[in-house]
Amino acid sequence: MRFSGFRVFKEAVTGHKGWKPLWRNPEPKPAYDIVIVGGGGHGLATAYYLAKVFGQARVALLERGWLGSGNVGRNTTIIRSNYLLPGNQPFYEFSMTLWEGLEQDFNLNAMVSQRGILNLIHTDAQRDAYRRRGNAMILSGADAVLLNRDQVWAMAPFLNFDNARFPIKGGLLQPRAGTARHDGVAWGFARGADLAGVDIIQNCEVTGFRIEEGRVKGVETSRGYIGAGKVGVAVAGSSSRVMSKAGMRLPIESHGLQAFVTEGLKPTIPGVITFGAGHFYVSQSDKGGLVFGGDIETYKSYAQRGGLPVLEDVVEGGMALMPMIGRARLLRAWGGVADMSMDGSPIIDRTPVDGLYFNGGWSYGGFKATPASGYCFAHLLATDTPHETAKAMRLDRFERGYVIDEKGVGASPNLH
Amino acid sequence: MERIPCPHCGPRPLAEFSYGGEVVPRPDPEPADDATWGAYLYVRSNPKGPQSERWVHIHGCRRWFTLTRDTATHRILDTPLRKEEA
Numbered sequence: 427m428r429f430s431g432f433r434v435f436k437e438a439v440t441g442h443k444g445w446k447p448l449w450r451n452p453e454p455k456p457a458y459d460i461v462i463v464g465g466g467g468h469g470l471a472t473a474y475y476l477a478k479v480f481g482q483a484r485v486a487l488l489e490r491g492w493l494g495s496g497n498v499g500r501n502t503t504i505i506r507s508n509y510l511l512p513g514n515q516p517f518y519e520f521s522m523t524l525w526e527g528l529e530q531d532f533n534l535n536a537m538v539s540q541r542g543i544l545n546l547i548h549t550d551a552q553r554d555a556y557r558r559r560g561n562a563m564i565l566s567g568a569d570a571v572l573l574n575r576d577q578v579w580a581m582a583p584f585l586n587f588d589n590a591r592f593p594i595k596g597g598l599l600q601p602r603a604g605t606a607r608h609d610g611v612a613w614g615f616a617r618g619a620d621l622a623g624v625d626i627i628q629n630c631e632v633t634g635f636r637i638e639e640g641r642v643k644g645v646e647t648s649r650g651y652i653g654a655g656k657v658g659v660a661v662a663g664s665s666s667r668v669m670s671k672a673g674m675r676l677p678i679e680s681h682g683l684q685a686f687v688t689e690g691l692k693p694t695i696p697g698v699i700t701f702g703a704g705h706f707y708v709s710q711s712d713k714g715g716l717v718f719g720g721d722i723e724t725y726k727s728y729a730q731r732g733g734l735p736v737l738e739d740v741v742e743g744g745m746a747l748m749p750m751i752g753r754a755r756l757l758r759a760w761g762g763v764a765d766m767s768m769d770g771s772p773i774i775d776r777t778p779v780d781g782l783y784f785n786g787g788w789s790y791g792g793f794k795a796t797p798a799s800g801y802c803f804a805h806l807l808a809t810d811t812p813h814e815t816a817k818a819m820r821l822d823r824f825e826r827g828y829v830i831d832e833k834g835v836g837a838s839p840n841l842h
Numbered sequence: 843m844e845r846i847p848c849p850h851c852g853p854r855p856l857a858e859f860s861y862g863g864e865v866v867p868r869p870d871p872e873p874a875d876d877a878t879w880g881a882y883l884y885v886r887s888n889p890k891g892p893q894s895e896r897w898v899h900i901h902g903c904r905r906w907f908t909l910t911r912d913t914a915t916h917r918i919l920d921t922p923l924r925k926e927e928a
Contacts, residue, residue, distance in 0.1 A: 734843060
């Protein structure tokens, strides 16, 4: 079943009786070549690219709950490739290019909206840092424009330009960045993977790994044993718990991350805007709500909710940046569990167990990476070699001293 | 606001404290190889459930202490009240 304008028209005049479920609900087979654990954005994208690009025919994806019930349904939907370090930026730019063709590729409207991301500048030092970052972005093939105060004013005159402590002096704009409909991304990858022959098995929790002589043979699940040539784990938020079943400890600490949305307003915010002085970012959804967020919880937590001190800190940032936000009513707040890695950068790598592969540690930046994460993980699973853009995202980089520390704060997962 | 029981000052608001992460035993640095030292610096058990962890009353008495907290429910299960806690 393909979606098209013609199809919508045809269904409209025939009573919408021809729509089918977007994916099958198959029973698990006794064994597969590759089993993906985790039916979130990254797991679904991995299954999709495995079947579609790397020609893998016997692939299953196991999900404990329902598809997209974790962080892919809980984020602030921002897509961007404005990183600095060589281990990160080419990967995120690869992701950005995949976003640009994604909807045509998997034939579902994911509402990818390239409205731009604007990182504000408040000091001379910040301008230097953003100039360097912009150049790093351009070197990787991404787009970046350094704006002066007047150019920012033309884009967003409602910002608090003359704040005595944090006056706005300019900004770094990435015009190709923007937002995407997060659930649509999960559904698009799920449907695409299913059409390409992947068995998506929901309500199937992995309870253990069968490992013999250092090699993975399959997974024990709540629906019985499933044999596997290779197992790829992409369960960000639960990485430490799932990998502990294979006897592994990870350079990851779990923290809660909150997000907030206001009542629907008329079009106000042109794209995504980030406050350079505090930690606050805001965009406007297609329904009109202002979607915003800030810091993670300072202490480790697996509770999918947040505390009020962070809420207070985030809205203080919002009030400092754009005082008019104080007139909007907060509609909802929600929380998810972020895999905070020890350098704030992700891991896509083999593990010490043969045939067991790991994808996680996305800190609070996993959504924008979804397509490239899936593509690179599929590349690793199918070919046993890392993708060109994900070579630095190794599991052993910490003990070897090759951390990818964008913020330069060291092994402090609550500060990344 | 959640309250953290400081062994010196009693229960105080969370905002007065800073989190020090889970308790990881420090290996002897001299004979430790890269893998051992790297694991000490970076690798964590990260359990969902009870965990022993370090806190510091950074905006109070500045004392470091260890408590046991459930990371899924945030319930504090045990606070040692030893004064000599480093």
